[in-house]
Amino acid sequence: MDILTYTPEHEDFRQRLRIFCETHVIPHVDRWETEGIVPKSVWRQMGGSGFLCPAVDPKYGGIGGDFRYSVIVAEEISRTVQTGLAAALHSDVVVPYIESYGSEAVKEKYLPGCVSGECITAVAMTEPDAGSDLAGMRTTAVEEGDTVTINGAKTFISNGINCDLVVLAARNPDVENKYEALSLYVIEDGTPGFTRGRKLEKMGWHSQDTAELFFSNCRIPVGNRLGEKGMGFLMLMEKLQQERLTCAVGAVCGAERMLEWTMDFCRSHNRNGRPLSKSQTVQFELVEMAADVKIGRTFVDKLVADHIEKKNIVVETSMAKFWTTDLANRTADRALSILGDLAAMESCPLVRAWRDVRVMSIFAGTNEIMKGIAAKFMGL
Known part of the structure; x- marks a missing residue:
């Protein structure tokens, strides 16, 4: 079932x-x-x-x-x-x-x-000096009357060139507690003081418009704040469960596609006069990959079902994020090993997939951060 x-x-x-x-x-x-x-x-x-x-x-x-x-x-x-x-x-x-x-x-x-x-939207959390450490942000938001003044820089922002609206995390410089200093704001494209930097050239995700964003005395209405002042960190924590589950779903889907492409390749390409898929060594490798992917799919489907039922699965989604993105990278590595010389060809979809999956273990909180979260909740 x-x-x-x-x-x-x-x-x-x-x-x-x-x-x-x-x-x-x-x-x-x-x-x-x-x-x-x-x-x-x-x-x-x-x-x-x-x-x-x-x-x-x-x-x-x-x-x-x-x-x-x-x-x-x-x-x-x-x-x-x-x-x-x-x-x-x-x-x-x-x-x-x-x-x-x-x-x-x-x-x-x-x-x-x-x-x-x-x-088109983007979320601006990562900074040149603050990645997975959300509480270490330096971008400031000073509220005075009906106006908020934003100053700071964000980097590695997906949809950074195309975005029409940015959800931005910034801190109140007057609050010492770094967890109570954060608030979230929405900023429209074209707002004075909001500029884009260069489109970043990356190892993978070539069609993704990743960019730097800069805010210099960028003034927005206080009504553009999301939720209560100083509640940004708690809001980020609440929504990161779905973000990490979304990453896990994408990682499993990617692993499934890579397995499908590899199996199709092995059925249609010969080596030493017979299809690669008839080699027992290749068969065993593909079966191990398939079992790995199936385990990942079962794990993620269970978490999706739990998420729909609004269960608290913070620990499980943290585990799923690191395990499934590692799975995607393992699958890509094993697939390219099977392909042999063709793995060097840009025309091979698995080459693009190999480049693209690497960053999945880094964004939305590095896999090391995910393990740290799980360890904390496990009382370790």
């Missing part, structure tokens, strides 16, 4: 999304990888077709769907062999901050555009 079951509505959503990807995404992936960015028009097409922010309340344009819709999006996007169209980041990581903590005015202003794809 499957841990996750899908309704006819879910399956219809999947089929429509697969057709969308085959029509509007896959034919253009190589160009996006070269150009280092996905056109904004594709985001609008995806949103207009109903594939962005499915969890958002219907009053703001969403369908109020459960997290299974997000799993479907991750699975279908993984088939496209690209990371630039970061729908999961937008829909499952950034937008939930706005819907959960934004005022009614903020939600009415921004959520419909997030759903339609007219408003």
